[in-house]
Amino acid sequence: MKKRGIGVGVSFYGTGYGNGFPDISRAIVRLLPGGRVGIYCGVTEVGQGAKTAMIQIGAETLGLTEKDIDLIHEDTSLMPDSGTAAATRQTYNTGNAIKVACENMRKELFEKAKIELELNSTAGLVLENGEVVLSFFPQKRISFKRLSEIYKDEIIEAGGEFVAQTTTMDPETGQGAPYWPYTFNACAVEVEVDTNTGIVDLLRAVFAQDAGRAVNPHLLEGQMDGGFAMALGYALFEDLKLENGAMKNNKFSKYLIPTAMDMIDVEKIIIEDPENTAPYGAKGIGEPVMIPIAPAILNAIYNAIGIRITELPVTPENLMKAIREAEANKQN
Amino acid sequence: MDIKKVYNSKSVEEVIDILGEYGEKAKVIAGGTDIVIALNNNAIEPELLIDISKLEELKGIKVDKEFITIGSATTFTEIVESEIIDNNLYGLHKACKMVGSPQIRNKGTIGGNIANGSPAADSVPPLIALGGIVTLKSIEGTREVLLEDYYYNPIKEKELLLNIKFERPKDNQILTFAKLGLRKALAISRLTLSSFIEFDDNNTISFIRVASGALAKFPMREKELEDYLLGKILEKEIIEGAIEALRNSMDERLKGRSTLPYKRIAISTILREILEEALAFEEGVKAW
Numbered sequence: 001m002k003k004r005g006i007g008v009g010v011s012f013y014g015t016g017y018g019n020g021f022p023d024i025s026r027a028i029v030r031l032l033p034g035g036r037v038g039i040y041c042g043v044t045e046v047g048q049g050a051k052t053a054m055i056q057i058g059a060e061t062l063g064l065t066e067k068d069i070d071l072i073h074e075d076t077s078l079m080p081d082s083g084t085a086a087a088t089r090q091t092y093n094t095g096n097a098i099k100v101a102c103e104n105m106r107k108e109l110f111e112k113a114k115i116e117l118e119l120n121s122t123a124g125l126v127l128e129n130g131e132v133v134l135s136f137f138p139q140k141r142i143s144f145k146r147l148s149e150i151y152k153d154e155i156i157e158a159g160g161e162f163v164a165q166t167t168t169m170d171p172e173t174g175q176g177a178p179y180w181p182y183t184f185n186a187c188a189v190e191v192e193v194d195t196n197t198g199i200v201d202l203l204r205a206v207f208a209q210d211a212g213r214a215v216n217p218h219l220l221e222g223q224m225d226g227g228f229a230m231a232l233g234y235a236l237f238e239d240l241k242l243e244n245g246a247m248k249n250n251k252f253s254k255y256l257i258p259t260a261m262d263m264i265d266v267e268k269i270i271i272e273d274p275e276n277t278a279p280y281g282a283k284g285i286g287e288p289v290m291i292p293i294a295p296a297i298l299n300a301i302y303n304a305i306g307i308r309i310t311e312l313p314v315t316p317e318n319l320m321k322a323i324r325e326a327e328a329n330k331q332n
Numbered sequence: 333m334d335i336k337k338v339y340n341s342k343s344v345e346e347v348i349d350i351l352g353e354y355g356e357k358a359k360v361i362a363g364g365t366d367i368v369i370a371l372n373n374n375a376i377e378p379e380l381l382i383d384i385s386k387l388e389e390l391k392g393i394k395v396d397k398e399f400i401t402i403g404s405a406t407t408f409t410e411i412v413e414s415e416i417i418d419n420n421l422y423g424l425h426k427a428c429k430m431v432g433s434p435q436i437r438n439k440g441t442i443g444g445n446i447a448n449g450s451p452a453a454d455s456v457p458p459l460i461a462l463g464g465i466v467t468l469k470s471i472e473g474t475r476e477v478l479l480e481d482y483y484y485n486p487i488k489e490k491e492l493l494l495n496i497k498f499e500r501p502k503d504n505q506i507l508t509f510a511k512l513g514l515r516k517a518l519a520i521s522r523l524t525l526s527s528f529i530e531f532d533d534n535n536t537i538s539f540i541r542v543a544s545g546a547l548a549k550f551p552m553r554e555k556e557l558e559d560y561l562l563g564k565i566l567e568k569e570i571i572e573g574a575i576e577a578l579r580n581s582m583d584e585r586l587k588g589r590s591t592l593p594y595k596r597i598a599i600s601t602i603l604r605e606i607l608e609e610a611l612a613f614e615e616g617v618k619a620w
Binding site: 194253256261316317 | 433512514515516517518519520593594597598600601602
């Protein structure tokens, strides 16, 4: 028999290393020949879109387009350390370091413009499309390109650093506030459970994710789809089948992950409630996007057939076993 | 892997001659979706590969007065796209469409699906249900064998599988298929069933063949189930009885197997699907 059910999962997640652990990101910004701007930063692209989002944060701060910026990263001989691409920390921590470095760079550019434009002060200077401009008398302006020519031997650059604020837990009681800031999400799914085959079919999913501010909404939606698909595999498919410590499902013909045919079109909602310590309000969402999915699916299975599943994955055979056990318990 | 040569063969006659000469040292390759994996795992170690994928003689679907003949090097995609394999042959279309993924269906062939001998081969149960006849050729001659008997006397070293043929179905005959896989693509079948049913004017089953996959060492007829259904009208309680009949056969055949408790329950969904599809056809409501 096919039975339908709805389930909801929610989560909150503390980003960063937490628990008072030193969590530092650094960046250097440099004016390059031709007036381009280089951001030197140890941020690692692992498919999450750091390469795009970090450039966007720099571009926003320097009044440039993404095309005017080169991100030089992933080569430790060329750039300062920005910590790991882990703990959902790059957007918040490294995003902050890049923003600080770009703000410092803006001051450097203003100082050089003051000299070249023969001004009394840097007050009233603004950045506009690759030029430093005096806001109330815009004829007074100098391009990044011109500055890079004048200062070709004396490189214009600035650094930036962000140290995350976390506190340690009380080692005796485990109490305290070890993480900050937090990000929140919620997911609801509708499933159809075939009680003869144990196959759980996803019919519908709605997924809301708090991001503080979405630096790049398309990338964010991609992360949400990716987290959902990964969690779908974790909830319903992926089984190592450990027997006496040996992995029995040691190839992808046995260790099943969802295919495009198993994934569904998830309705995604981005919640923007800017975090005031974050770069333009943006918090990381990398790990959180996976967390509420399996609970939502398990709750939906419970809603459909009245059985609480406490072990993953809910493969068809495992679910049929749970159904048989529940029926046996009912009879006793 | 120690392959010395790959023949890009020009004709069936040439392939037969080469097979005759090299015997066990040679392996025929068409789509390679099974054989390349076997080669990589060193499960087979031929000196010679004979590529038959470009042999027009072995490709395509031909229809004459009595038979429909599918060449062994015909791909699943070609079958899925064929207008011949449709309507009351829908079960074969459906089975071929559920094989692997688009990439595998583009390369994999019906002859390979038979010759590889997997118990879970998706296209085989519908071909058994159709009463399919396999033609094999070697330098010693040509033999024809019913597909349901083929697994007792499978392809020999020097043989080439030429084609599979079956009688053209009549308007009151319908082929259906259902598969249980653990995900929606690229899943090895856990259970498959296919039925070929003829209804008489009173909606009674006047002829039936049912074949299963992954319920034995190889795909096979389910005769206890056929005996139960022959002469009956497909009503609700008859379908329930059919499920019990098939479970009896499974209990005997798969006794002691760890997969039996799951399969004997899951089979009800698959059997119900093929019988209900047949019923929908009989009632003129095309489910597809």
